[in-house]
Amino acid sequence: ETGVTQSPTHLIKTRGQQVTLRCSSQSGHNTVSWYQQALGQGPQFIFQYYREEENGRGNFPPRFSGLQFPNYSSELNVNALELDDSALYLCASSTQTSDVLEQYFGPGTRLTVT
Amino acid sequence: AQTVTQSQPEMSVQEAETVTLSCTYDTSESDYYLFWYKQPPSRQMILVIRQEAYKQQNATENRFSVNFQKAAKSFSLKISDSQLGDAAMYFCAYRDGNQFYFGTGTSLTVIP
Numbered sequence: 597e598t599g600v601t602q603s604p605t606h607l608i609k610t611r612g613q614q615v616t617l618r619c620s621s622q623s624g625h626n627t628v629s630w631y632q633q634a635l636g637q638g639p640q641f642i643f644q645y646y647r648e649e650e651n652g653r654g655n656f657p658p659r660f661s662g663l664q665f666p667n668y669s670s671e672l673n674v675n676a677l678e679l680d681d682s683a684l685y686l687c688a689s690s691t692q693t694s695d696v697l698e699q700y701f702g703p704g705t706r707l708t709v710t
Numbered sequence: 711a712q713t714v715t716q717s718q719p720e721m722s723v724q725e726a727e728t729v730t731l732s733c734t735y736d737t738s739e740s741d742y743y744l745f746w747y748k749q750p751p752s753r754q755m756i757l758v759i760r761q762e763a764y765k766q767q768n769a770t771e772n773r774f775s776v777n778f779q780k781a782a783k784s785f786s787l788k789i790s791d792s793q794l795g796d797a798a799m800y801f802c803a804y805r806d807g808n809q810f811y812f813g814t815g816t817s818l819t820v821i822p
Contacts, residue, residue: 627808629808629810631812636814636815637814637815638714638716638801638803638812638813638814638815639755639801639810639812640812641809641810641811644808644809646808651808652807652808652809654809684753686755688755698757698760699757699810700757701747701754701755701756702754703752703753703754704753704754
């Protein structure tokens with residue numbers, strides 16, 4: 597176990613709806629990254645938050661947005677859900693004080709869009 | 711853009727034997743980090759081993775070691791004395807700044 601938790605574990609939504617996924621980072625970590633992992637694929641970087649500010653973004657549309665809170669926990673929000681948004685969403689926490697930027701992953705949230 | 715390629719979707723190994731998983735990557739950078747992650751059926755991704763590109767010596771962590779060929783942009787993972795608990799998806803990853811790029815993974819089966 598890495599100390600990174602995510603909720604909920606599973607979620608089923610309908611196309612066009614909005615969803616919020618949550619991540620609690622490991623103690624002492626100030627950075628959270630979010631990834632989308634489609635079935636049979638590797639994780640794809642969505643964005644990263646560092647000290648409550650977005651600190652890098654992958655090739656995802658603006659309907660994917662996020663927040664980081666003062667306790668460094670984070671939310672991923674997805675608006676206007678599409679069928680292709682069905683995936684495992686992973687968050688990973690790390691600390692910017694480490695040059696290696698080692699990430700610790702949570703167990704993921706499985707989102708199904710019908 | 712950086713890309714990471716894992717050309718072996720599936721691999722199998724007999725328990726106690728050795729297996730090598732392949733990974734190649736594309737980058738124009740000279741200093742970077744490479745990682746192997748393991749994702750068991752429980753889904754939680756776990757770091758197996760990492761390699762700093764400026765280090766010529768190959769990283770080793772117990773039964774896990776890498777063969778890092780910088781000029782060839784190759785980063786393979788060797789698992790020695792394979793155990794049943796090694797069965798999982800293995801992802802190769804490249805770090806560029808604060809962004810990680812992952813390959814598509816290799817599913818490793820360990821045969822008792």
